[in-house]
Amino acid sequence: MSQQRKAVALISGGLDSLLAARAIMEQGVHVEGLNFFTGFCVEGHTHAIRKKDKQKPKRNNALWVAEQLGIKLHIIDVIEPYKDVLLNPKHGYGANLNPCLDCKCFMVGKALQWMREHDFDFIITGEVVGQRPKSQRKETMPIVQEESGAGDLLVRPLCAKKLPPTLPEREGWIDREKLFEFSGRSRKPQFALAEEYGFKDYATPAGGCCFLTDENYSRKLADMWQARSDRDYELDDIMLLKVGRHIRPRPHFKLIVGREEGENKFLEGYRKRFVHLRSVSHTGPLVLIDGKATEDDLNLAAQITARFGHGKNAEQVEIEANYMDGSSRLLQVKPLSADEMQTEWYI
Amino acid sequence: MVYLDARRLLCPMPVIRTQDTVNKLAPGEQVEIVCTDPGALNDIPAWCRINGHKVINTQQQDDEIIIIIEVGDGT
Numbered sequence: 001m002s003q004q005r006k007a008v009a010l011i012s013g014g015l016d017s018l019l020a021a022r023a024i025m026e027q028g029v030h031v032e033g034l035n036f037f038t039g040f041c042v043e044g045h046t047h048a049i050r051k052k053d054k055q056k057p058k059r060n061n062a063l064w065v066a067e068q069l070g071i072k073l074h075i076i077d078v079i080e081p082y083k084d085v086l087l088n089p090k091h092g093y094g095a096n097l098n099p100c101l102d103c104k105c106f107m108v109g110k111a112l113q114w115m116r117e118h119d120f121d122f123i124i125t126g127e128v129v130g131q132r133p134k135s136q137r138k139e140t141m142p143i144v145q146e147e148s149g150a151g152d153l154l155v156r157p158l159c160a161k162k163l164p165p166t167l168p169e170r171e172g173w174i175d176r177e178k179l180f181e182f183s184g185r186s187r188k189p190q191f192a193l194a195e196e197y198g199f200k201d202y203a204t205p206a207g208g209c210c211f212l213t214d215e216n217y218s219r220k221l222a223d224m225w226q227a228r229s230d231r232d233y234e235l236d237d238i239m240l241l242k243v244g245r246h247i248r249p250r251p252h253f254k255l256i257v258g259r260e261e262g263e264n265k266f267l268e269g270y271r272k273r274f275v276h277l278r279s280v281s282h283t284g285p286l287v288l289i290d291g292k293a294t295e296d297d298l299n300l301a302a303q304i305t306a307r308f309g310h311g312k313n314a315e316q317v318e319i320e321a322n323y324m325d326g327s328s329r330l331l332q333v334k335p336l337s338a339d340e341m342q343t344e345w346y347i
Numbered sequence: 348m349v350y351l352d353a354r355r356l357l358c359p360m361p362v363i364r365t366q367d368t369v370n371k372l373a374p375g376e377q378v379e380i381v382c383t384d385p386g387a388l389n390d391i392p393a394w395c396r397i398n399g400h401k402v403i404n405t406q407q408q409d410d411e412i413i414i415i416i417e418v419g420d421g422t
């Protein structure tokens with residue numbers, strides 16, 4: 001009997017990578033999944049934070065996909081090495097701060113490394129020619145092969161017949177004839193194939209696999225970089241951009257205002273790292289100050305904090321300001337009115 | 348029993364930490380994971396099912412979730 005070949009599949013949690021892995025498993029290949037966590041992945045986070053979403057069942061789509069396929073899934077933390085991809089993308093950004101082409105080269109490169117370390121034979125992705133205007137075009141397919149170093153060990157089962165035969169096809173490890181020739185933006189062939197394989201309930205996230213494709217999120221990230229004059233970031237920084245209202249009334253500081261109980265709770269975890277405000281005379285949100293606020297600024301921040309609490313129409317609201325050294329003081333302020341809240345403050 | 352503090356981490360970080368801990372252990376050893384993201388209640392058992400490990404117990408105390416798992420033999 002010929003040797004059973006082993007393939008490592010990039011699993012994002014979406015439909016395409018699910019189908020691509022399954023198509024190769026159909027050919028008797030042993031498949032295991034890899035999922036990369038960049039810190040910007042949509043998976044779970046905000047659902048976990050916001051109370052109103054707590055009733056909905058939460059699932060990690062990459063784990064769900066692996067379970068549907070009956071394969072092992074290895075989740076790899078790439079937060080640190082991903083910084084260079086995001087900060088210095090050779091091929092630039094997409095519509096927002098998403099460096100998709102560089103990101104794909106990076107992930108396939110990491111998969112190649114994993115493949116070698118674990119004695120696997122080739123790599124699978126769910127890419128489809130022409131599906132994304134910038135990163136999944138006929139011209140970008142060879143770029144990913146070349147810059148990742150994977151060359152013709154990279155198989156894209158969903159559009160393989162549109163591309164030159166790869167090594168696994170030429171060597172007969174897999175049968176090219178049983179692969180597909182999907183192309184373009186239509187998702188109909190994928191839906192039909194999902195039906196054929198009996199997959200239901202798969203995730204079809206509108207914004208793709210990460211927050212970097214989200215316009216609002218990218219704006220907050222760009223704002224953070226500009227305000228700090230430094231683009232380095234920590235996981236906590238990019239997590240906080242997913243939570244609360246972000247308001248920058250002055251260039252040198254911004255406020256992160258919890259929108260509901262779940263977010264307030266999450267922000268509480270950061271109390272020791274930020275000066276924070278909370279109304280004591282009325283119920284209201286927890287507000288973190290990111291940046292260096294002067295005494296005058298603190299007063300303005302307290303007025304804004306009061307604006308988002310139940311005392312917003314009161315003559316005076318008592319706000320407690322807590323410093324990082326554990327000390328605190330009370331401020332009596334008049335909440336800002338709706339008119340005084342300038343729209344350009346909202347990030 | 349190995350103890351893993353995954354409090355305040357958001358999914359999938361608790362799963363990644365669990366995975367990295369389990370990879371260093373032998374079959375039969377147990378890990379107690381404490382986390383605060385309720386997503387872990389789904390994700391850690393799902394990860395265990397996929398990778399052949401056993402969930403021994405899960406419990407929720409106030410805002411903390413405690414999951415005890417036993418390392419499988421990798422099949």
Ligand code: SF4
Nearest residue numbers: 098099100103209210
């Ligand atoms: S959407 Fe995000 S994770 Fe997906 S390829 Fe683009 S940058 Fe990478």
